[in-house]
Amino acid sequence: MNSLPFELFVGWRYTRAKRKNHFTSFISITSMVGIALGVAVLIIVLSVMNGFGTELRNRILGVASHMQVTGINSPLSNWQNVVEQAKTVPQVIAAAPYVMGQGMLSFGQYAQGAIVRGIVPAQEVQVAELGNKMKVGKLDDLRAGEFGIVLGIDLARYLGAELGDKVMLMTPNGQATPAGMVPRMKQFKLVGVFEMDMKEYDGNLALIHIEDAAKLYRMGDDVSGVRLKLDDPFHASEVSPLLSLALSGQQNYYISDWVDENPNFFAALKMEKRVMFIIMALVVAVAAFNIVSTLIMAVTDKRADIAIMRTLGASPSSIMQIFVVQGALIGVIGTLAGVILGVLVALNIDVIVPFIEHLFG
Incomplete structure (x- = not known):
């Protein structure tokens, strides 16, 4: 007997299961990849901006009192x-x-x-x-x-x-x-x-x-x-x-x-960080809206399953929670993948950037 709650168990199975509609699977994967890339870019950009600010502060403090x-x-x-x-x-x-x-x-x-x-x-x-x-x-x-x-x-x-x-x-x-x-x-x-x-x-x-x-x-x-x-x-x-x-x-x-x-410098640096955060957050938000599209299509794809579960006594709230779990899992997996990718790139940015410049330069 599975010890997981019914909604979590079915939501997890739906996330892993193959879909009849391949377009729905494509949108689901795209949403996950979009969130991963958005989170990764957000981490990389903020890391670079923080490093840039720290380096400039150190240089300023090297000569300024x-x-x-x-x-x-x-x-x-x-x-x-x-x-x-x-x-x-x-x-x-x-x-x-x-x-x-x-x-x-x-x-x-x-x-x-x-x-x-x-x-x-x-x-x-x-x-x-x-x-x-x-x-x-x-x-x-x-x-x-x-x-x-x-x-x-x-x-x-x-x-x-x-x-x-x-x-x-x-x-x-x-x-x-x-x-x-x-x-x-x-x-x-x-x-x-x-x-x-x-x-x-x-x-x-x-x-x-x-x-x-x-x-x-x-x-x-x-x-x-x-x-x-x-x-x-x-x-x-x-x-x-x-x-x-x-x-x-x-x-x-x-x-x-x-x-x-140095008031103008620090004001400009703070403003740049805020703007970059907003831009990257919008990228993540767009990917999150794709999850909503995925869930709408998933509900359409699973109409027969929903009817069977309703017949077996599942309540409307339980059905809703199943698809909420599915969307949350897509978001969590995408976020974790983005965090791992972002941290790895940020830690090796001094090697990756010269390589890309050499590759395309």
Whole structure:
């Protein structure tokens, strides 16, 4: 005697049984394959998007600070106190001051605008991974008073500058002369090149020593801000109020985190994930509607069986549950097959994509 409920047993048999109408069998298989492919594509696309987002976040965090404290419309004074007070927050594990400004770099006949950041190399490597991204030279080669400079790889290539070359840096805060205001200019020796694999940094960022930057931008003992590293950058929003409390004795400062510095990027990434999810969900929904068509045709195909079961005492609800079980089994089998296929492809995407490109390329 079978221990399965009547509806489940018959629904399972109907799912496996051959049908008189081959078109119904074709629609049933098509529905199952459609759900499997829809689920697989959904998993693959979301996996790729998540991996893409994670990789970009890692690259951003390689050069951007987890949090930073900056002055409001003015340099940050007493930054040493800011560093000491920030480190009283348990989640803050490192801090580094910086001077930020705009400039124009020129070498030979080429010129390019850049963001100039003055750093303390020994402290900078504690808050960012720039030290590990150097293609040529080292951050430690930036020494106070020697006017060395480290450029992003794209910026160095555009200028045509190589290690040891002298590049001219012009800043917008000019100095008064009898001929009028002229930009401040200073020659810097190229002592290193970094590569972050992000155009925003590789093509626009130049690093110099903080003391050289302070002289160039007339900052005195002040700095533009203090960069902070957290034990977990994804909890930056939770650390912000703790940091505000620790800095309550300071005035004229602003706290931001790495998400605040890249709002458009993260908004676009979130929107792309939502749109891709909706599109893939619609693919699955279309396949699910095919199941309804399959069940309608299955009912037509099994009219004789339905009559016999009704004669033997089966209730209308039991008959309905039989076909519900059949549809559910098609959906479950298709979903499981899609999950297995999607996970296998997602785990081997780095091998599959080059193979397809080579096959059709």
